[in-house]
Amino acid sequence: MKIKVTSIYVDDQAKALRFYTEVLGFAKRTDFSQGPYRWLTVASPEEPNGTELQLTLNNNPAAKAYQQAMFQQGQPAAMFFTDDVRGDYERIKARGAEFTMPPKDVTGSTIATLNDTCGNLIQLTQLARYSG
Numbered sequence: 001m002k003i004k005v006t007s008i009y010v011d012d013q014a015k016a017l018r019f020y021t022e023v024l025g026f027a028k029r030t031d032f033s034q035g036p037y038r039w040l041t042v043a044s045p046e047e048p049n050g051t052e053l054q055l056t057l058n059n060n061p062a063a064k065a066y067q068q069a070m071f072q073q074g075q076p077a078a079m080f081f082t083d084d085v086r087g088d089y090e091r092i093k094a095r096g097a098e099f100t101m102p103p104k105d106v107t108g109s110t111i112a113t114l115n116d117t118c119g120n121l122i123q124l125t126q127l128a129r130y131s132g
Contacts, residue, residue, distance in 0.1 A: 003051055005041060008078050009058035009067050010118035013040050016055040019117050023095045024080075026053070053078070058119065067119050074100070076113060077120035085110045085126035 010016035017040060020026045026042040029052050033039075041052040058064050070077060082088045086103045089112050093099060100121060101113040110126045 005052045005054050006078075007054040007056045008120060009060075009063050010055050010116075010120070011058055012118060013038055013055055013057050016040075016116070016118040017042070020053070020055065023092060023097050024122075025091075055118075071119060071121060074113075074121065076123035077116075079123045079125055081125050081127070083126065085112055085124050088112075088124055 020042045027045045029041045029043045031040050040055045043052045089103050098115045103112045112124045
């Protein structure tokens with residue numbers, strides 16, 4: 001088995017597409033509509049055939065309550081891995097991203113948290129490299 005698609009709820013798909021492509025640098029993979037339903041995914045340009053992130057419109061009251069509670073508690077909805085969290089922090093911040101936590105060294109990694117402007121916090125993570 002493989003994980004091919006995972007979803008994140010967003011309050012506006014057009015706004016989310018702009019943020020995830022123009023600010024974070026992901027590439028749009030699929031975008032089609034059927035009636036009011038829109039299937040929209042992005043993927044890392046570093047792994048174009050890798051896992052896709054579905055930007056799902058949050059029009060479900062239960063999911064919206066969950067999303068809002070996680071945001072208010074400061075819990076990231078997704079975690080993206082990077083080899084250079086500080087470099088990505090500077091690059092993404094220069095594109096207008098609002099970070100709720102700048103890069104911080106924690107046990108085994110360096111992390112930073114940002115607001116995706118669509119109802120979610122996103123954590124960037126760089127794993128520590130140990131020599132031994």
